Amino acid sequence: MRLGGKLPAIVAAAFGLLLVGTNVQGSVVEAKNAQVTASTATQRVKLGLNKSVVIDLPSDAYDILVANPAVADAVTRTARRIYLFGKSVGETNIFVFGPNGEQIVSLDLAVERDVAGLEDYIRRFLPTSAIKVELLNDNVVLTGTVDTPLDAKRAVDLATIFVSGGEATTGQYSQTAAGGSAQSGVDIDNPDQERRTSKIVNLLQIIGDDQVTLKVTVAEVSRSVMKQLGVNMVGSGGSNGISYGALSDNFTGLGKQLSNSGFQIGSSALQAYVNAMEQSG
Known part of the structure; x- marks a missing residue:
């Protein structure tokens, strides 16, 4: 101009x-x-x-x-x-x-941007931190130390709010006047569409100790498997009005019938039950 x-x-x-x-x-x-x-x-x-x-x-x-x-x-x-x-x-x-x-x-x-306001807010909300704010081509660089990762995140959030507020004010339109006369003033127009988007660079160091609590449960599992294969013999019959029967348990003493088969001789019948069992525990 x-x-x-x-x-x-x-x-x-x-x-x-x-x-x-x-x-x-x-x-x-x-x-x-x-x-x-x-x-x-x-x-x-x-x-x-x-x-x-x-x-x-x-x-x-x-x-x-x-x-x-x-x-x-x-x-x-x-x-x-x-x-x-x-x-x-x-x-x-x-x-x-x-x-x-x-x-x-x-x-x-x-x-x-004048970053003095941002530094004041950081000292107010994060009093135990030692953070320095610098500008690099309108991007905010955070350096220094904080106690926890949460404090570092809060500092970045504050910086983000700060630069967003600054961008919202760059679209102002104003007129200055000389001697109270608006006709002789100078127009200052800053269009919104020319705003910049600033970035936050987090170079903060965490000096606090990170504590992680792990809860471990140790369980001992004992497994035993027993397999059984046996045959139950069942016999029954009758002679001259007298009935009789006999039952034979399987040889191992455990299990239940899986299938059965039988045959008959005269008035007597013989049945066999095949047992197969697997036990785990």
Whole structure:
């Protein structure tokens, strides 16, 4: 974006860092103005997502060039003060030129999430853990130690909720106004369809001892098998009105009949029962 001459005014909350010298990398801190020095060297600035920073320039600015307006926007209220807005996670360059086309300052701007809130929640809900949160290309990296695997899972869950909430706010549309006039304001539009999906990288170490209780039951099984094969003899008959009968048990004394056969001689009959038994116990 190129802005020249009298640039639109804007009222914004200052949120940023103090830059001293060249090639100094700042961090997202409490609200304060950022002063830059007149230099052709690139100066690094870190800005929180959906946050703003006020930049005080060493001389009057006539042109401002933002390499990627989708990541950040720059507007001015005076010739020596510009406002930077972090619109989406990413990096971009901002160049400020003077009245004769000379470069006043070059900024290397990185817009990322402010993870201080996530660290506060982790300390609150997991007080015995020592977890450090870092950002790597808008992905959350969890390092440190926890007591149990459950604590590690809870830390990942908190990080997931944190980045999901951040993604839900990247689709904002707002308008800033100068002197209370909406017609002279600047539109800042962040479409929802351009949201990013962040990943959680779990590098936590578990320092607690994992205890596993096993209940073992030992049973002794004794099995004996006895097989039996025997024959029962049954005889019966009658003579002159007198009946008689005889029964012979099988030779082993155990079992019951499996099948039988018989034959008859005169008025006498002889039957045989074949026993076969298998016993297990």
